[in-house]
Amino acid sequence: MAILLNNETKVIVQGITGHQGSFHTQRMLDYDTKIVAGVTPGKGGQTVHGVPVFDSMKEAMEKTHADASVIFIPAPFVYSAAIEAIEAGIKLLVIITEGVPVKDTAKIKRKAKEKGVILIGPNCPGLITPGVSKIGIIPGNITKKGDVGIVSRSGTLTYEIIQNLTLNGIGQSTCVGLGGDPVKGLDFVDVLKMFEEDPQTKHIVMVGEIGGTGEQQAAKLIGDGKITKPVYAFIAGQTAPPGKKMGHAGAIVHGKSGTAKEKMRVLENAGVFTAEVPRDIATAIKNNLSK
Amino acid sequence: MAILLNNETKVIVQGITGHQGSFHTQRMLDYDTKIVAGVTPGKGGQTVHGVPVFDSMKEAMEKTHADASVIFIPAPFVYSAAIEAIEAGIKLLVIITEGVPVKDTAKIKRKAKEKGVILIGPNCPGLITPGVSKIGIIPGNITKKGDVGIVSRSGTLTYEIIQNLTLNGIGQSTCVGLGGDPVKGLDFVDVLKMFEEDPQTKHIVMVGEIGGTGEQQAAKLIGDGKITKPVYAFIAGQTAPPGKKMGHAGAIVHGKSGTAKEKMRVLENAGVFTAEVPRDIATAIKNNLSK
Amino acid sequence: MSMLYEFEGKNLFKEHNIPVPKSKLYNGKQSIVDFAKEIGKNEMMVKAQALAGGRGKAGLIKKVTVNTAEEHIKSILGRIHHGKPIEIVMLEEPVKIKKEYYLAAMLDTNSGQYLVLASSRGGVDIEEIAEKYPNEIYRLALPITVEPLPFMFIDLGKKLGFTAKKLTQFAQILTNMLTMAINLDLMLVEINPLIETIDGHIIAADSKVVPDGNALFRQPNLASLKSQRDQYSELEYEAAQAGISYVQLDGEIGIIACGAGLSMATCDLLKYYGSSPANFLDVGGGADQKKVSKALEILSEQPIKGIFINVFGGITRCDEVAEGIIDATKRLNIKIPMVIRLIGTNDKKGIEILEKNGFHAYGEMEPAAKKIVELVKGGN
C-alpha cells in the first residue's frame, strides 16, 4: 500500500533537460518510477533517457494524464512552473529546488490548496516507497521495503535515519522529505495522518529540527490520540546556537517554542519516543517489535 | 415601478463629509432619497444634515442594512472605497468620481460581477427615478415622472435631453447616467434589458457619444429583437475630430466603429430613431404617441 | 493619455528586462563619434523622436554612416511631423533582422481585461495585415487581476513559430511587458517590430507606450517625462494645468461647456445652425469660478468671432459659473458677442448674479445656440 506513491503513479519531470533534472530522471527510471514525460519550454519533441519532452505542462498532461510532477528548476523560475503544474491538473507536486522565495512558496501553497493538489517541498528530497517507486533524490540503495513510515523536515539527515534503519534490518513503507523551508507543502501532521491510515505502516519515525512549530503540532495530534501507531522522533540541533529572531514580531508569534529541547519535551509528553542519537530509533523499534 | 431605484432603496453616501458629498447629500435628501448613513473614516459619530456618519462601510451596513452606496471621494481613494462597499454587502454601487484609473475601474467591475453587485459609473451623474428618489447629482427639478426610460453615457448632455423632454411634457420612468469612462459598470445593453422588463417604461432614449462600442452592442440587441419598446437615440460628436487611436493595437481591436456616423448607421439599421439635434427626440416620441 | 517618446518607452523596457538595441540621444557631433565607438560599428540608425506614427514613411528613421550622420540629423531636426517640430534624435545600434514580429499588450476597454495581440507578420503595415489576414493576428485575453507568468505564453510563442531558447525568451519578454503594464498603469505597450536577429536573439526595435492619464498621480516617474508635456500645444497645456480640456477646431465660435457629451453636442448644434466651432473648452464636472474665469481668459486670446457658454450644472454649481463669468468679464476686455446658457444646480442663484451684472442667461440650449450663430453671422 504505502502512502502518496505507488507503482501506478505517473510522473512528469519539470526541468528534465537540466543538469539535475536529467541526472535524477535516470535515477528515478532506474528505480522503476513511471516517468511519463518531461517538460522544458523550447525543447518539446526531444527525449531524455527515452522520456518524451514537451514545451508545456498542458501538452504533457494532455498526452500522458500524469498524476504527479517533480520540479528540478532554478529557484527564480519555480513559481511559474509550479502554478503551471497546478493549473494543468496535476494531483501531487514535489518541488526539490532550494532557495525559492518564501512569498512564492506561500502563494504556491495557497493555489495548491484551492485546487486540491498535494504539495511537497520546496527544498526537499522528495519521497520514496522502497522497492516500488521514488520521486525526487532520495538514494534508492539505502532503503528497504518494510513497515516503518518516515517523515522528515531534513534532507540528508533523512538518508541517515533511513540508512540506519536499513542496516539494522528494519524496512520502510514510505519515506517523505517535507523540506527544510519555513513555509512548505505537507507538514508532519498531514503525513502522520496518512501513515495512520496506511495498513502497511506499523511504526512512524519523525525527523525534526529546531525552528518552526511543525513538531509541536504533531505532538498535539499524537497527544490527542489521533495517531495510534507508535511514533519515534529525532530532533536535530540540540547543540545549535539559538537562531536569529525575526524582530519582536517573530518573538511574539513564535515564542520560545523553537528549540530542540522544547520540541523533544512536548513530543515525549505526547508519548513519542525521542532519540538522543539517530541509532536510538532503530534500537527502540527493535525493542517494540520484541515486546 | 421604474428600474434600479425606488422609494424603499436605502442609500449610504461614501465621502459624506466632503465638499461634494455633503452638498449632494442635502440635494438627495431634498428629493426624498432614503439616505440612511454616511461613511468617512475618522468621522464616525458625527452627523451630516442629520445623517449618521460611520468610520467604515462594515459598521454602516451593520447598522442600516442599506441597499445602495454612492461614492463622492477623490479618484486616488475610490478603489479602496469601492472594494470596501462591495465586501460590505452593498447591492448597487454608484461611483460619481471622475478621473479613476482605468485599471482600478476594471478591477472594481470584476469584483462587483463576482459578488453580484450592480455597478454604475465611475465618472457618471448617477440615476434618478423622477418624483421618487435619486442617487447622484442629476438635478431633480428638470425631471418629470412619466414613461420614458433614459440611459446615457454622458453627464450634462443627459440633463439636456431630460430637460427637453420635460419641457415638452414628456415624463421619465428612470434616468440612468452610465458614465463617460472607457471602462464602466452598467452599459447600454444592461439598462435596455431592464427598461424592456419595466412595466412603467414605454419608450427608451439612448444618449451616446463617439468612441467605444456600447452603442453598437445595443444596436445588436435591438436588431436581434430583444427590445420591443421603441428606442430613440442621440449621438454626440458628429462634428468632433477623430480621437487619437491607441497604437496599432487600438486600431486593430476597435476598428473604425467609434465614429458618430457609424453608430447612428447601425442604430438606424436596428430600427432605432436617431436624432440630429436633441429636440428631435421629443418630437419623435410625440409623433409615436399620436399614432 | 498620450504616448511616450520611443526612447522613453525603451528606457522603461530596459528597467523591465525587455531587450532593446544599444542607443544614445544625439547631443552634438561628439555623441555620434562616441556612440559609434561604443557599438564598434561604422553605421547607426538615426531615429527622430515624435509623438505621432508614420516616422518611417516620413523619412525620419534612417540608417547612416558615422560620416553622414551629423548632416542627416541637422536636416531632420526642426522638421514638422504631424504639426510638431522634431526636437530629439536617437542614435541606435542597427540590428541584423531575421524576422519581424508584432507584439502588444493593452488594457482592452471593451472587456476590462488585458489583451495580448501578436503576429509573426510584424512591421509597418500591421493594420493592413490585420484586415487582410485576421487569422494571423493572435489574441490572448487575460483577467485584469492576472499575475503574468512565462508559462502562460508558451502556446502563443509556438503559434508565432518561436522554438528552442527563443521560445522562453519570447515568453519572458511578454511576461515583462504585462508586468510593466500592470505596475505602471499603462493602457498599451506595443512593440512593432519585435525582431528576431540573425544570431538568435529577440529584441524590441521600437516602443509604443501609452500611460493611463488618470493614474499619473501615482506614477510620478511617468508624469515627469518630457512627452507628457510635449503632447500639449501651449494653449492645451495652459488649459490642462487649470483642469480644462482644450480642443482646437477650425470654425468661428469659441465654446465653453461642461462635460464632454454636452461640449460635443454643442459643437454639433452650431454646425446644424450654419456656423462652426473654433474650439471648445470643457471645464468638466465640478467646474468652479476660477476654472470658468480661466477658460474665458483663454478664449479671449483666440481669433474667434463669438463665445458660447453652455453650462448645465450637475456637480457644477451655476452660481460659481456665474461668478467666474463676472470675474473674467471684469478683468478682460471682451468685444465679441457672447451668449450664455445656464441651468442646473443652483441656477436661480447663478442667473440672479448674471442679471445683476447686466447679462442675460438662456435656460435652453437650442435657442441660445441659434442666437450666438445669428450674432456672429450678423456681425460679418
Next chain:
Amino acid sequence: MSMLYEFEGKNLFKEHNIPVPKSKLYNGKQSIVDFAKEIGKNEMMVKAQALAGGRGKAGLIKKVTVNTAEEHIKSILGRIHHGKPIEIVMLEEPVKIKKEYYLAAMLDTNSGQYLVLASSRGGVDIEEIAEKYPNEIYRLALPITVEPLPFMFIDLGKKLGFTAKKLTQFAQILTNMLTMAINLDLMLVEINPLIETIDGHIIAADSKVVPDGNALFRQPNLASLKSQRDQYSELEYEAAQAGISYVQLDGEIGIIACGAGLSMATCDLLKYYGSSPANFLDVGGGADQKKVSKALEILSEQPIKGIFINVFGGITRCDEVAEGIIDATKRLNIKIPMVIRLIGTNDKKGIEILEKNGFHAYGEMEPAAKKIVELVKGGN
C-alpha cells in the same frame, strides 16, 4: 535573511510614503551643523546604526545638543555592540511624543499568510507586554495574495484608539507597510515605536526591515545595501560567496556537512561523544567539487583540532565531493586529523577516488564521529 540598518529601512519607508523624522548620516562636524540648521533646532537624536537590537539600553541612542554631538558621536563610533563595531551614526530630528505604538507586518511562516501585529503599548518592552497582556497585542491575518487597501485597517486603527485624521493616517501607513513587504519580498517590517506626535501626526521613529534572503536575486536594490554585507563576518562572507553556510561555534572540531539537518545532527553527535564542534560549514544540497575544496580551505585557516567531513549525497554526488577533498588536500597543508564519511549518490565512485589517494571513507556517521573524537582527544 538579516535585518537592514535603521537608516536603510527608513529610506525605504520614505519611498513608500511612510512618514519618518528628518535625518542625515553623520559625516564629520559640518554634517551636525548643517543638520541642526536644516531642522531649525539646537537638539538632535544621535542613533548608532547596528544590526542587533538593544541599542537604547546600550546607550547607543541619545538626545544631544549641537555642541555636544561631535564628542558623543566619537565616543560611540567603534564601540562594540553584539560583536560588531559601530561604524555608522544617524542624526535625527527629535519628535515630540504624545503616545507610542507598536506596529509590524510580517510574512508569518506558520500560516503562510501576512500577519499584522499592533499594540497601543509600543516601546522597548513590547515582548514583555506581549507576555503580560497578550490581549493588548492585536493580530490581523491577511491572505498571501492580499492587495492591501486602507479600509481594511480602519477597525484595527480604532482598536488602537486612533481617531479623526490619525485614523486614516494609520490605515494608510499600514497599507504602505504591507505594499512594501509584498513588493520588496520582505519577511518583516516592524515599527517600534510608531509615534503619535503632540501635533497630531503619526511617524515611524524606528525601522526594522528583514528581507527574504531567497528573493534577493530579484531585489537588486536590497541586495546591494551595506547591511547585507555587514551581516557577515569576514569568514561568513567568504563562505557565503561560495554558497556555503558558515556557522561559528566554540568547540574543537571543524565540520563539513551537507544539509542543515545533517550538519546539526553531526554537531549533536560530537557533543554526545564528548567533544564539541568548533564551527560547521554546510555545503548544502548539490555541493560540487569547488564548494567542498573551498570549505576545506576555509577550515584549514581555523584554529581547530580536527576535521570531520560528513556527506550523505542525495542531490550532491559523492564523486564530486571526493574530487573536492583531493583537490583541497593537494593545495593545502592540512596537519590535523581528518575523518571522512561519504555515502549516497555515486558513492562507489567517490570512495574509489578517495582510496586511490590514500584516504579512508566511513559509510556510517556514528563510527566516523566516534573516530574523529578519539583522534582529537588522543592528540591532546
